[in-house]
Amino acid sequence: MSSDIANHAAIRVEGVYAAYQRQPVLSDINLDFPRGRWTAIVGPNGAGKSTLFRVLTGSMSPLKGELSAFGERIFHARRAGRIAYMAQREAIEWDFPISVWDTVMTGRFGHMREDPLWQRLAPSRFVHSRHTEAVRSALADVDMLDFADRHISALSGGQKKRVLLARCLAQSADILLLDEPLAGVDPPSEALILEVLAGQRKAGRTVIMVTHDMPGARRYVDHVVLINRTVRGTGSPEDMLSDARLATLAVGSSDDDLQD
């Protein structure tokens, strides 16, 4: 890999606009998410943070704009399984009859494309050991290995978050996108999740999370993006998460501002 490619932003967003039923939500988003760093995306409710993640993961198409990852069109990174995503807890149907183990295994489906045909068609007990190892290791990281056989409906809120994080880790991706990984968890789970993410960054992964947890962000992240329908600031946690700076964040976010 040339040093030029190695130095590229993990994800670059250029001139992105997004809307629901022609109602504008994101306007002229221009961002670089630095490679190997931990970025917090911060903004008030309804600021468009989850929408930005939908655009990054490809579940929503932008009206216009360009997205790249590691210097190539983002499609290639998605296709190669280099981008993992942890949805908000509410995005999952928790009554679906599936175990913790199988839920985390779904994080491996992208990689199973590379397996030989017989293995992909074979019953789950023939799944390649690299997948079972990835699932086991991810569950161990979030301290949920003892719950592997449990039905996902029989988990507490904090345990559900851990399972979602484990599924994201099991993807063995270079970029982790996490939508409010700390919301609704108790302090021990929050501490565990922050330590797991710190470990991911230390291992060279790029971590990008939406959060409303300012103390956690101030303590852990390297880089902050302030967003309210458009980018309101990017920089260090010290500069971006000061009380004065955060107080200005809700200003100027009316839909009128979003008309192109």
Ligand SMILES: Nc1ncnc2c1ncn2[C@@H]1O[C@H](COP(=O)(O)OP(=O)(O)OP(=O)(O)O)[C@@H](O)[C@H]1O
């Ligand atoms: N599927 C949808 N259809 C129509 N409008 C939507 C949809 N999803 C979100 N919106 C609207 O888009 C805007 C941005 O929503 P989004 O969920 O991206 O904000 P957010 O910053 O993630 O908010 P929160 O912090 O509350 O999770 C809001 O006005 C929301 O009502």
